[in-house]
Amino acid sequence: MRLDIHHHLINEPQYVDNLVRQMDRLEIERVGLSGLGLKGGTTLGDLSPGNDAVWNAYQKFPGRIIPFANFGLGRDDPDNLRRWLDQGFLGLKLTRPRARYDDAGYDPIYELAEARGIPVLFHTGVVLRSGRDAEDGVTSDHMRPITLDRVTRTFPRLIMVMAHLGMPWHEEAAAMLRFHPNVYADVTFGPGGWLQRAGTGEYLRELLYWPGAARKLVFGTDVHWSKLAWTIGIQETVITRLGVGADELADFRGRTASSWWDRLVSSFGGGTVAE
Numbered sequence: 001m002r003l004d005i006h007h008h009l010i011n012e013p014q015y016v017d018n019l020v021r022q023m024d025r026l027e028i029e030r031v032g033l034s035g036l037g038l039k040g041g042t043t044l045g046d047l048s049p050g051n052d053a054v055w056n057a058y059q060k061f062p063g064r065i066i067p068f069a070n071f072g073l074g075r076d077d078p079d080n081l082r083r084w085l086d087q088g089f090l091g092l093k094l095t096r097p098r099a100r101y102d103d104a105g106y107d108p109i110y111e112l113a114e115a116r117g118i119p120v121l122f123h124t125g126v127v128l129r130s131g132r133d134a135e136d137g138v139t140s141d142h143m144r145p146i147t148l149d150r151v152t153r154t155f156p157r158l159i160m161v162m163a164h165l166g167m168p169w170h171e172e173a174a175a176m177l178r179f180h181p182n183v184y185a186d187v188t189f190g191p192g193g194w195l196q197r198a199g200t201g202e203y204l205r206e207l208l209y210w211p212g213a214a215r216k217l218v219f220g221t222d223v224h225w226s227k228l229a230w231t232i233g234i235q236e237t238v239i240t241r242l243g244v245g246a247d248e249l250a251d252f253r254g255r256t257a258s259s260w261w262d263r264l265v266s267s268f269g270g271g272t273v274a275e
Contacts, residue, residue, distance in 0.1 A: 001029040002232075003254030006121060006163055006186050006220025009035040009054055011046035016057040019225040020064050026228055029254065032121065032220075033057060034068035034093035038130045044190070045224060047130075051084055058088075066090050066261060068121065073106050074098025075136070081109060085116055090261055095123035096138050101147040110155045117264045119159040119257075122148060124185075125167040145172040152180045159260055161186060161218060165207075167194045174207040177216040184256070186220035187235060195234060205242055214244045218257045 004023075009015065016033075023031060037050035051069050058067040068091035069084040075098060092113050099105065101122065113120050126140040145166035152160055162185040166173030176183050187204075189195040208214060217239070221231050239252055 001027050001254060002219055003257045004028050004031040004221050004228075005119075005161060005218050005257050006188050006222045007031045007033050008044065008047055008222065009033055009049040009057060010044070010224065011048045015225065016060065016065075020061055022225045022228050023064060026232060028228070030064055030066055030258075032066045032068050032091050032257075034070050034091070034121070036070055036093075036095070038132060044128060044222075051089070055087065055089070068093045070095075071109065072096065072098075072136075073101075073103075073109065078108055078112070081112060085112070085118065090118065090264065092118050092120045093123075094120060095143070096127060096136055097142050098137055100142045100144075102150040107154065110151055110158055114155045114158040117159075117260075119161060119260050121161045121163060121186075123164070124148070124162040124173060125164045125169060144169050145176050148176060148183065149180075152176070152183055156182055158182060160184065163220070163222065164188055164194070170194075170207055174213075177208070177213065178210055184216050184218050186218055186222075187238070188220045188222035189231070190223060195238060202241075204238055208242065214239065214242050214248045215251050215256070217252050219253050 007019070019031065023029075033054050035049035035051055035054045036047040038047040054067050054069075058065045067089045069081065069089040070093045071081050073094060081092070094101070097103070097106070110120070122143070124143050124145045127138060127143060145162055146169070148160060148162065152158065160183045162173050162176065162183065165185045165187050167189070173185055177185055187195050208217075219235065221228055223231050239249065244252070
């Protein structure tokens with residue numbers, strides 16, 4: 001079974017129902033779902049749903065959806081994040097920050113996530129365009145993988161996942177994986193994107209050259225539910241060409257990510273998130 005750590009809620013009729021049905025077909029047990037609250041068109045679709053819509057989806061499918069709270073660094077009130085975590089959100093999605101991720105003003109957010117044991121999914125690399133880019137002061141330079149270097153050194157118990165392996169700053173992302181034990185990455189991409197170009201696996205072998213490197217990768221999709229089978233096929237082809245064994249493949253598919261939430265829930269006296 002798979003755990004998809006990176007999926008966004010799209011403003012489309014019956015989206016969550018269709019997503020869960022497709023998850024059943026493709027043996028995806030759970031999905032980390034976030035809403036970006038981006039009004040206006042994007043290349044992924046209408047991403048206007050926000051945290052309230054994600055929570056409603058979680059309430060409908062509590063055993064299948066892991067609710068991620070989207071927080072706007074430099075825009076949202078930190079008290080809102082405390083409220084969302086107290087409500088029961090189990091992950092944090094960060095993207096489009098007003099300043100670099102390593103800006104000291106964001107430390108209280110990272111400190112709170114570390115204290116709660118909440119995994120944080122950082123968008124890293126070039127970000128998609130939206131109608132709010134100018135208003136939000138968006139620049140992809142704020143989201144380079146290297147901007148997480150001080151963050152991981154300051155918060156060594158914070159579970160950090162770099163989305164897209166920092167595309168196009170893949171070497172920076174690979175170095176972060178190699179040097180920092182609490183940093184992971186997904187290899188999500190869209191149609192025609194970077195991993196499709198690197199589909200032979202040779203590209204990732206050159207980046208992830210050290211023993212055990214594949215264990216720092218976790219499965220995510222970041223595509224419309226109708227394209228889940230497509231991205232699974234490409235990702236699994238590339239990962240297996242890294243020469244990983246069955247044990248490492250199981251870690252990638254979901255065992256590593258599952259352990260984060262199982263520890264989190266058990267620390268509060270519960271069972272597992274899947275329950």
